Amino acid sequence: MKIYNSPYRQIEEFIPLRPPLVTVYTCGPTVYDKAHIGHWFNYVRMDMLIRTLIINGFEPKWVMNITDVGHLVSDADEGEDKLEKGARREGKSAWDIASKYTADFLEGMQQMNITTPSLIVKATEHINDQIDLIKLLENKGYTYVIDDGVYFDTSKFPEYGDFAQLDLDEQKTGARVSFNPQKRQPQDFALWKFSPKDRRRDMEWDSPWGKGFPGWHIECSAMSMKYLGETLDMHTGGIDHIAVHHTNEIAQSEAATGKRFANYWMHSNHVLIDGQKISKSLNNSITLADIEKRGYSADVLRLHILESHYRSQSRFSFESLNAAQNRLNDYRSMAALRYQARKVTNDAGTFALEDVPKELAGILANDLDTPSALAFLSQVSTQLQTVHIEEDMLDHFVKMLQGIDNALGLRLMEVKDITDEQKDLIHQRESARAAKNWQLSDEIRGHLQRQGIALKDAQHGPIWSLL
RNA sequence: GGCGCUGUGGCGGAAUGGUUACGCAGAGGUCUGCAAAACCUUUUAUGCCGGUUCAAUUCCGGUCGGCGCCUCCA
Numbered sequence: 204m205k206i207y208n209s210p211y212r213q214i215e216e217f218i219p220l221r222p223p224l225v226t227v228y229t230c231g232p233t234v235y236d237k238a239h240i241g242h243w244f245n246y247v248r249m250d251m252l253i254r255t256l257i258i259n260g261f262e263p264k265w266v267m268n269i270t271d272v273g274h275l276v277s278d279a280d281e282g283e284d285k286l287e288k289g290a291r292r293e294g295k296s297a298w299d300i301a302s303k304y305t306a307d308f309l310e311g312m313q314q315m316n317i318t319t320p321s322l323i324v325k326a327t328e329h330i331n332d333q334i335d336l337i338k339l340l341e342n343k344g345y346t347y348v349i350d351d352g353v354y355f356d357t358s359k360f361p362e363y364g365d366f367a368q369l370d371l372d373e374q375k376t377g378a379r380v381s382f383n384p385q386k387r388q389p390q391d392f393a394l395w396k397f398s399p400k401d402r403r404r405d406m407e408w409d410s411p412w413g414k415g416f417p418g419w420h421i422e423c424s425a426m427s428m429k430y431l432g433e434t435l436d437m438h439t440g441g442i443d444h445i446a447v448h449h450t451n452e453i454a455q456s457e458a459a460t461g462k463r464f465a466n467y468w469m470h471s472n473h474v475l476i477d478g479q480k481i482s483k484s485l486n487n488s489i490t491l492a493d494i495e496k497r498g499y500s501a502d503v504l505r506l507h508i509l510e511s512h513y514r515s516q517s518r519f520s521f522e523s524l525n526a527a528q529n530r531l532n533d534y535r536s537m538a539a540l541r542y543q544a545r546k547v548t549n550d551a552g553t554f555a556l557e558d559v560p561k562e563l564a565g566i567l568a569n570d571l572d573t574p575s576a577l578a579f580l581s582q583v584s585t586q587l588q589t590v591h592i593e594e595d596m597l598d599h600f601v602k603m604l605q606g607i608d609n610a611l612g613l614r615l616m617e618v619k620d621i622t623d624e625q626k627d628l629i630h631q632r633e634s635a636r637a638a639k640n641w642q643l644s645d646e647i648r649g650h651l652q653r654q655g656i657a658l659k660d661a662q663h664g665p666i667w668s669l670l
Numbered sequence: 671g672g673c674g675c676u677g678u679g680g681c682g683g684a685a686u687g688g689u690u691a692c693g694c695a696g697a698g699g700u701c702u703g704c705a706a707a708a709c710c711u712u713u714u715a716u717g718c719c720g721g722u723u724c725a726a727u728u729c730c731g732g733u734c735g736g737c738g739c740c741u742c743c744a
Contacts, residue, residue, distance in 0.1 A: 232744075245744035285742095369673075369740080441744035446673090471744065472675090475737075482743050510693070511683060516676075516737065523682045526694035533693090536707095574684050578692035589708055641703055648705080659707045666707080 204259050204568040206252075206437075207514060209445065209468040210366045214570050217467060219436040225256050225263040226431040228465070230423060230440035230448065231323070233270040234304035235289035238311050239488035240504065240519060241474055241481040245441050247505055248471045248513040250317040250612065251571050252439065258564040258610050265320040266430050269308070271301035271327050272406045273396070273417045284416070290405060297405035301327070311491055314501040316612040322430055326422040330408050333417045333425040336459060337394045337410075345458045346394060349385035353395040353412050357388050360454045364390070366468075367446045392451050393418035420451040424464075428456060438465035442472050474517045489519070497521060502614055503528045509573040509611060530581070531613070536657075536668030537584040538615035541601055543666055544592045556599040559583055560606025567610060576611065591663055621656060621667060629658065629665055636660075 204217045219225045229249050232242055249267075256263045272286055286297040293300060305325075312319070326333075337353060340346050345359050357363040397415040398407045407414050427435060433456075440449060449468065456464040473480045481488050494504055507527035511517035566576045592600050604615045632647040648658050655670045 230744085239744085241744050243744085248744095367673090367739090443739070443743060446739055473738070473744070478736075480738070480743075484742060488743095507682090514675095515683085518682070520682085523694080526682060529695095530693050572684085574692075578684075581692055585708085636703085639703070645704075657706065660702075660705085661707075668707085 204255070204261075205570050206467060206469060207570050209470045210368075215467070219261065220434065220466070223260060223262045225261045225436045227253065227256075227263050227265045227437040227439065228423070228427040228431055228435050229265065229267045229320070229438075230444055231267040231269050232304075232308050233285055234301050234308060235285040236304060236483075237488075237490050237492075238304075238308050239481055239490050240494070241488070242308075243311065243315050243491065243504060244474045244508050244517065244519075245471045246312065246317050247315055247508045248571070249439050249469075250315075251509070251513070251567070251573060252437070252469060253318045254610060254612065255564070255567040255571055258560070258606075259568050263321075264431065265318070266322045266324060266427060267320040268423060268426055269301075269305055269323060269325045270419065270422065271305065271325050272297070273326060273419050273422065284404070284406070287405060311501075314491060315505055316502070316614060318612075324426045324430065326417065326426075327406065329422065329426050329429070330417065332429050333421045334395075334408075334410050336421060336425045336428075336455070337417075339459050340394065340455060343458065345455075347387065348412060349383065350397075351383060351385075352393040352397050352415065352418070354386060354391045355394055355451070355455055355458075357390050357392075357454060360458050362457070363454050364450065366453050367450050369446060369450070392420055392447075394421050394455070420448055421455060423448070424452050424456040424459070428460070433460045433462045433464075435465040437467045437469060439469040439471070442470040445470060469513075471513050472516050474519050476519050478518075494524070497524075499524055499528060503531055506531045506534075506577075506613060509577055512574055513571055530577075532669060533584055533588075534580065534613060534615060535618050537587050538604055538618040539620075539668055540587060540592045540666070541597065541604065541618075542620040544594045544597045544600070545663065556596060556603040559603045560610060563607065563610040573611075580607065580611070588666075588668075591661070591666075618669070625651060625654065625656060625667075629667065632658070633665065 205214050206217045207213070208215045229246075232238060253263050253265055273284060284297070286300055289300040289304075290297040295303075309323075337346065340355065341353070345356055346353050347356055348354070395410055395412055395415055395417055397413050398404050404416065407416055427438070438449070438452075453464050476487050476489065479485060479487065491501060491504070495501070503524060504527075507519070507524050508517075510523075510527060510530075562579060563576055566572050566579060569575075587600075601616075608614060608616050628647050628651060632644050635641075635643040635647065651658060651667070652670065657668050657670050659666045659668065
């Protein structure tokens, strides 16, 4: 299997430390607001990594975190905690906000058919692990304390910035962000933030340095290493995390252990709406609920996501969502053939059904090439819908559908059979046609169409499919 | 200002130093009782200018445009 390794900017052969085990850590959401399609692009692509590993014989252990404390409004460790801000907005406590949007996120994961991670871990349930890690860094001399928190001294970690190929001096030139003047370097980041003197936070804990809460970055290092070991096979996240969050994770993790933090890094690019990325400030987010309101299912969104490569900036529009809907209908029509196997005597049937999942696994193993996987699937679908499925092919056919679902998560196995009543109508229409009663025949066809069932009169008889 | 990515047909979106995926949409045709599906054809696709090469959309340089990061943000 090959994968693009972000820091090296090249496609590399993927070699885990202890095959078939693959340790994967994914930066999950900060649960202070509803997830939007940008999140789903990201997590579907992470899901494709996990699926691709599995169908290529690996056994991933996948840990994803939920950031339910400590992510400030600014990555520069300034401003409010997002959770506290969300709480104020909704007149609830930060704890309520976290649990509300955690539930919202997990429900979306199910709807999008994203593989359930081996472990979903919350920052607030690992405060002691984070404090321990900060203590370790303090003992090794990487930290200093100023009036608003404990900071990591990036000058003690000379490789800081290598990962993102940052030119720290040049970055400073145009930076528009103000920072605490007590910080030794602008890029130094908070490991622990103190609670404000004048008020009580919803979320705060005691620590050796004073009451407060962990910085945003430390949770990922503490939790990933706790559950997956000091060196991860794969660390993933959104492309926006490269410069700050992942750079900081590497600094604090490698400073603490003296070992390489992760061997491979996968970053999902952003999706654009009307040529711009989704962000709070542009107020242009679209949620899964918005999409469903327009009549599209999560499966359609998922297919649309797979149509572009994870490393390219993709574009979202309802027009392309509609294209994905039609494409999904075609795949579902193919899946419906499992209920319509019949004996045929023609020469069709040379298609190697059992090779389809293998072929998909191979395509995806090339840097998660989902566009090519779908191109291949469309060819399969077209071919299968022009031959008839023979009864003795049925086992292979169903296995093939299962294989496609394992690879792509499109839920083709969930396509239901039509009712006996509907089947009876199809028979009635055949009788009418035999009697050249075209009016009745067309009435029945129209009737079924209104129920979402399309009929095609193939050589060997009618085939139904889903609209 | 610094760094990075990018510019493919009506739309989305791959790939490639020489024969131009795939999906959606449009047009014509074959087939069909009529449709649908399928198949065939079709709608002058690789921003612009140079360079390298027998050959560039693909490599290099320049130029114009778009986007991202350096604030929020997957």
